[in-house]
Amino acid sequence: MFELLPPGLIMLLGAAWIAAVPGVWARIGLFLAPLLTLLAIWSVPDGVSLTAGFLDYELQLIETSPERRLFATIFAIMAGVGGLYAFKHASKGELASGFAYASGAVGVCFAGDMITLFLFWELMALFSTLVIWFGNTPNARAAGIRYAILHLLGGVILKVGIEGVVVHTGSIDIQPLAANNFDAYMMLIGILINAAAPPVSAWLSDAYPEASPTGSVFLSAFTTKTAVLALILLFPGTELLIYLGLFMIIYGIIWALLENNVRRILAFSIVNQVGFMVVAVGIGTPMALNGATAHAFAHIVYKALLFMSAGVVILHTGKEKCSELGGLYRTMPITAFCGIVGALAISSFPLTSGFTTKTMISEAVSLQGLEWVWYLLAAASAGVFLHAGIKFPWYVFFQKDSGMRPADAPWNMSLAMGIFVVLCFAIGIVPEPFYELLPYPTDFNAYKPGKVVFYLQLLLFSGLAFFLLLPLMKRTNTLTLDTDWFWRRLGKSLTEHLINLLERGKESTVNSLLTRVGRIIHAGDQLLTGGDSKDPGALGSAWSIGTTALWIVVLLSAYIGIYYL
């Protein structure tokens, strides 16, 4: 029966169930929806298995391949374990939104055509915004609006690209595109906005830490990783992605080093880790795409684990600044242990999932002979250990004694973290069964002795650097400027000036200004058409769809921007 029901739809029905029924029944939904979704994911055969007609197009609601299945699997697992972690503290609305958000992510995984992809893409934007709003603070509301604007804008840009590709190629199929024309670039930009690529990486560290401690666990998983999957399916081997990815990696490290807020540190390290995947997609060889897929899977697990550990701390202490935390290992040994495992995994320490997946990307880079990229990735691995691997557990659980003695995680949160700890070690210690699931066959061996020694030296000596340089990294109660300054500060003050100007100016001034503008346009029109009203002139002639759509995007986004600032 499951072959005919899109897995994303099962999850969406689960979300509706959680929203509709009371208490205990909703909890059954939290458990059953991810389980049934997983069953559906694994009973769908490869290739296209469900189609539907829409206008003149044949939508492919379910198309499967190994990478799609693997991404969907981890999204479903994430929803299930996230639900277990959150159900005692999160509101019904947050849980339902989290599941609907996950259903969008699963839906994107199976979308065989660009129209279906777009629908689920927007579903994610909608419900992820709700998850942020369930943070239920003025900051969460403001950050949610900024997040929504950027993601709706990204969605429109993606749509412009999709329309262009459909008009010019006549096909709605999802297949690798060459990034060498306007349509493909629009699609690439739309996807990269969701991947938190520069210059808009700031949306992620702005919004995710404002959600509730349970909400940010859901947020950490879906949006950026569906973007990675979309890049794998649509733009493998696009060289530009190598440079963008490297930038994301370095940016994530530096901004995380400057940050004081625990969840914001973790948010920057999402950008950093997605950077590794984007580099891999840019390389585009089977080994690299295996690496991107494997790393996305492992990353979702350990990043959720880190956010879960941070979430327990925030729920039990009410604090989330490094400068106010410390010494919590005394009363929170389970949370500290789980946080440390997550931190070791993100640093790709041998025996953890980060090591067996991230080194696959490095291997792909060295096989292509990209020597300097390899060195940058190695330096970045050291940097990850520095900014997340040691910094997070050190400031939260060790350093000075903050005097706080909070209780450890409740059973459901401990169990959720425990499941992910096991997954981190399982993929790290016995990676072979996991490699079997990857899109391309591989005999990759993560544990070559020389390589293990190299990474151990690299990581441990960056640990030495951390402790020697601690005085340079004194925590300050500050935020760090980012590109969001342009819309949160510059854009806002420009708009305020404009509004002031219009309000202060007398109506007649505005009127005469408008009349003057009208005359200029009229004169220009006369000039262009030679006074002949039958000839439409340059401004009146038909524009290509791409240009028109671009102008609509510009106008709409300017309008939305000004409206909300």
Add this chain to the structure above:
Amino acid sequence: MSVEKQIRNAWVLFSIVLAVTLIVEFFVPGKTPFESTQWWGFGAVFGFFSCFIMVIVAKVLGYALKRPENYYAEHKDV
């Protein structure tokens, strides 16, 4: 045990671990994929100095980019 002593012990232990990773390298071939960096201790030197550079870069950028927490108006209540 006093805190100072604990910290000293931790440093001793950490130093031993670091030394072991360096000693082991005498017996293990093929450290990096590239000929030019297969020399002894490369991983240690590379790890240490990349972190050193990143911390310094962050520190310098911090002078230019750090702002008080209430810099954005809507963050007044933080």
